[in-house]
Amino acid sequence: MFPTIIRRAAQKGAEEIPLIYTNPYKAKRLWPPDFEKMSPKHQFRLERRFRRRSKLQWARPRWTKAVKMVQFGSIVFVAVYGVLFLDWDGMGNPEHPPFQTIRTWFFGLTGNIWGRDQVRRRDAPDEASPVSSSDS
Incomplete structure (x- = not known):
């Protein structure tokens, strides 16, 4: 980025065009707009758009x-x-x-x-135990 700026400044001369005006992406609208000249509805739309974009940017x-x-x-x-x-x-x-x-x-x-050694659970039936007396 910086070598490109330095190269452009050297080619065009520092006196002719300041670095601020060499942006290839020109803004479509003046920012920030004058809110006193806008309708409340348009102000709200701009504020809503700005809030949405700032949330996306800082997410x-x-x-x-x-x-x-x-x-x-x-x-x-x-x-x-x-x-x-x-x-x-x-x-x-x-x-x-x-x-x-x-x-x-x-x-x-x-x-x-x-x-x-394996630990047996207390509630598990014991396989080696004799049959209970209730069966007789």
């Missing part, structure tokens, strides 16, 4: 998506930490802390994740 969809993902991730992290790892013993009833059933279920699933 940052990737940034907005990243911010939403970070917010969602932090909310999920705080919720999971509060339910599974936060020490609730000092708050409320220490005999029955909140979320204790969820904690025991979760840590029952993941308690022996690196060991060889």
Whole structure:
């Protein structure tokens, strides 16, 4: 961009044509327009068009998506930490802390994740157990 401007200025001479007037894309209308000479309806149309174009110009969809993902991730992290790892013993009833059933279920699933022994679920029927006495 700058070499082109310098080359054009050197070819035409700095005294003849200032750099401002060498724009090949001429404006169709004078901007900003004189709002005192316009009707209110035309003023509103121009303002609406300007607002729409400025929203499109300053829209940052990737940034907005990243911010939403970070917010969602932090909310999920705080919720999971509060339910599974936060020490609730000092708050409320220490005999029955909140979320204790969820904690025991979760840590029952993941308690022996690196060991060889498989952890059985308590509600699963035991295959090796004898038939109950109600059948006789």
